[in-house]
Amino acid sequence: MIFMHKNNNKGQMEMIGLVIIVILITLGMLFFTLLAVKESPEKKIFTRKGLAYSTMSAVMKTTVIPEENCVAGSAVSLELGKDILEDCALNAGSYRRDDPSNCGFGCQYHCRGLHSCAFFNQKIEELLQASLGRWNKRYSFTSQLLIPGSDRSLSLAEIKGRGGCSSSQDKDSSGLFPIQAGDAGLVENVLFLCD
Amino acid sequence: MKKDRMETPPLRKRGQLHITETIAVLFIFFVLVFFGLLFYSKYQKISLAEKQEELLGERAMETTLKTLFLPELGCSKGEAEQEDNCIDLMKLEAAQKTFSEHINDYYFGIFSYANITVQELYPDSARSWTLYDKLKTKTLEDGTVVKDWERKEPTYFVVTLRDESQGRVQYRFGYIVVEVYS
Numbered sequence: 001m002i003f004m005h006k007n008n009n010k011g012q013m014e015m016i017g018l019v020i021i022v023i024l025i026t027l028g029m030l031f032f033t034l035l036a037v038k039e040s041p042e043k044k045i046f047t048r049k050g051l052a053y054s055t056m057s058a059v060m061k062t063t064v065i066p067e068e069n070c071v072a073g074s075a076v077s078l079e080l081g082k083d084i085l086e087d088c089a090l091n092a093g094s095y096r097r098d099d100p101s102n103c104g105f106g107c108q109y110h111c112r113g114l115h116s117c118a119f120f121n122q123k124i125e126e127l128l129q130a131s132l133g134r135w136n137k138r139y140s141f142t143s144q145l146l147i148p149g150s151d152r153s154l155s156l157a158e159i160k161g162r163g164g165c166s167s168s169q170d171k172d173s174s175g176l177f178p179i180q181a182g183d184a185g186l187v188e189n190v191l192f193l194c195d
Numbered sequence: 196m197k198k199d200r201m202e203t204p205p206l207r208k209r210g211q212l213h214i215t216e217t218i219a220v221l222f223i224f225f226v227l228v229f230f231g232l233l234f235y236s237k238y239q240k241i242s243l244a245e246k247q248e249e250l251l252g253e254r255a256m257e258t259t260l261k262t263l264f265l266p267e268l269g270c271s272k273g274e275a276e277q278e279d280n281c282i283d284l285m286k287l288e289a290a291q292k293t294f295s296e297h298i299n300d301y302y303f304g305i306f307s308y309a310n311i312t313v314q315e316l317y318p319d320s321a322r323s324w325t326l327y328d329k330l331k332t333k334t335l336e337d338g339t340v341v342k343d344w345e346r347k348e349p350t351y352f353v354v355t356l357r358d359e360s361q362g363r364v365q366y367r368f369g370y371i372v373v374e375v376y377s
Contacts, residue, residue: 021227025227028231032234032238035238035242047256047350050352051351051352051353053280054279054280054352054353054354055353057279057280057355058280058353058354058355058366058368058369059353059368061281061355061366062317062355062366062367062368063364063365063366063367065318065365067318077363077365079366126317127316127317127368130316130317130320131316131351131353131368131370132353135351
């Protein structure tokens, strides 16, 4: 009887020991998993935000060369984010995506024989594809004209690279790049960058 | 007497049982310790590689920022503040010579082992300037020079290239690529 009781006690002790070992191993694994999962994404975000901002400011500042034939017979250099965008905003009403060369009578510039909005879209797409696209970045560029005295806005450009950025993805923006387009109103440009 | 013998095993056998049990427990214990050490060393190895990669990325970023804010390259006008993300083409062409002349005595202290290239994309995508190129190499016993780096981390930044060579200000579109080695 005493022997059986002793054996029982020993079994219980062993069980407790085993449980403690299992708990310790589980805690250890949990600790390592937590350490492994913990990342420091600050640098990545900083790089992405910096790249989005620098790309946007460079695109807007870029000078369109006279070879694009924006003004017939004149060797004038125009700024993409100022002259072309302003002309696009002022003549946004006559812009048809299915007929990009149609400029009505209002367009001041006819780069590549296109409506300013069509040229703006084409040029931005080319520049972004040559830089961000080459580095396999996903991006989304939008340009919107805020119509003065109303809540409405008109989309002037919408360019997506590699499918653009979905709402579930981590993304960073260049920040709003507002440009006053004469009497047409304010044009808000933004570039989203995601990995 | 006979009954007693059946219930309690002889003392020698009990001792043997205890020894076997202890050996089994110790064996399991050491197996667990071994697996723990194995797991820990693997984890350490991976985290060390990750840390190295992170440090290299940080260095790439620092080098890019240093390059972007170099007064030898930045677009300035008199005493006005330097333009953001802009490289002056005239300065860039002059800096190429200065960089190559003072690569060891001055610029190596700033950029260490790196390669800095400026590439124009619009209007002329064929133009590029290698501003700084310092590869980490080692010389073997037979005199051949081989690369002495395992990893390289490129960082890209889009910039405008200000060109005033034609009498008027023109902004070209390009990027700067900074590669650092470890």
